[in-house]
Amino acid sequence: MESVACRGCDLLQRIPPLAPGARAQCGRCGQPLAVRHADPLDRPLALTVTAAIALIIANVSPLMGLTVAGRDSTTTLIGGALDDLLNPKARRRR
Ligand SMILES: [Zn+2]
Numbered sequence: 139m140e141s142v143a144c145r146g147c148d149l150l151q152r153i154p155p156l157a158p159g160a161r162a163q164c165g166r167c168g169q170p171l172a173v174r175h176a177d178p179l180d181r182p183l184a185l186t187v188t189a190a191i192a193l194i195i196a197n198v199s200p201l202m203g204l205t206v207a208g209r210d211s212t213t214t215l216i217g218g219a220l221d222d223l224l225n226p227k228a229r230r231r232r
Pocket residue numbers: 144145146147148149164165166167168169
């Protein structure tokens with residue numbers, strides 16, 4: 139059993155373990171206290187897929203660009219990190 143204070147009326151209540159898809163409401167004011175989703179993998183899976191897509195987009199999009207005297211230079215997030223790791227002479231100059 140878990141003790142939860144209602145956000146609406148501050149009544150402290152004990153909530154038994156909920157069945158999948160069930161929800162608990164406050165006995166005094168009816169505010170929702172807890173929800174147990176029917177399929178607990180849907181939300182983490184959707185967030186993981188979204189994070190993977192955002193990671194791919196962040197790594198292939200140019201992070202920064204510089205134009206000096208007609209010369210262009212751009213780098214990506216992973217390109218900047220690899221350049222920093224693979225070019226130790228440039229790191230020492232800083
Ligand atoms: Zn309440």
